[in-house]
Amino acid sequence: MKLTERLVKEHVRILRGIKFLSLARDKIERNQHPPKQFFETAVLFFRNYADKYHHFKEEYLMFGFLAQKKAGQLDLEIGALRHQHERGREFISRLERSINGYAMGNEIAVTSLLENLSAFISVLGHHIHMEDVIFFPLVEKELSQAEKTSLMDQFVREEARLDQSNPAQIYDALLAKMEKLITL
Ligand SMILES: [Fe+2]
Numbered sequence: 001m002k003l004t005e006r007l008v009k010e011h012v013r014i015l016r017g018i019k020f021l022s023l024a025r026d027k028i029e030r031n032q033h034p035p036k037q038f039f040e041t042a043v044l045f046f047r048n049y050a051d052k053y054h055h056f057k058e059e060y061l062m063f064g065f066l067a068q069k070k071a072g073q074l075d076l077e078i079g080a081l082r083h084q085h086e087r088g089r090e091f092i093s094r095l096e097r098s099i100n101g102y103a104m105g106n107e108i109a110v111t112s113l114l115e116n117l118s119a120f121i122s123v124l125g126h127h128i129h130m131e132d133v134i135f136f137p138l139v140e141k142e143l144s145q146a147e148k149t150s151l152m153d154q155f156v157r158e159e160a161r162l163d164q165s166n167p168a169q170i171y172d173a174l175l176a177k178m179e180k181l182i183t184l
């Protein structure tokens with residue numbers, strides 16, 4: 001499997017989560033409120049899988065490696081992708097802070113949840129598209145086979161380390177829970 005194919009496969013899982021978030025947004029717009037457990041589960045999925053499992057490999061292993069190799073030539077592109085990861089983390093933290101108020105029907109908390117939900121869906125959807133279509137093909141072109149093998153080894157080691165606290169199956173279980181809670 002090519003180095004970036006592994007990350008594209010993770011995007012497929014993340015996009016499934018984004019699809020459920022979009023369903024939740026549509027419901028809230030029509031004043032049908034999904035249960036708070038849906039959002040609690042979504043926070044767990046996006047924080048642990050999208051961020052700790054997936055973004056970590058991109059940001060700390062792949063982007064760092066590429067930035068060093070290209071000596072500043074890709075700083076703008078890499079900076080933008082890092083910024084989008086960072087914004088995503090902020091949206092999720094703000095969304096999390098509004099869950100209790102949302103569950104009590106506080107309209108200001110509902111508005112805050114909706115704002116951060118929408119922003120997260122849009123920014124992460126755009127981000128994944130940019131990586132799949134522009135950035136990952138560039139990575140495949142710029143890195144030598146030996147460099148890709150070395151990065152792949154680092155990915156595998158990092159995944160094994162994370163698997164000790166959260167085995168990979170847990171993420172599919174979180175997605176299944178989100179699906180169940182949003183299609184009630
Ligand atoms: Fe990313």
Ligand SMILES: [Fe+2]
Nearest residue numbers: 007058128131
């Ligand atoms: Fe990604």
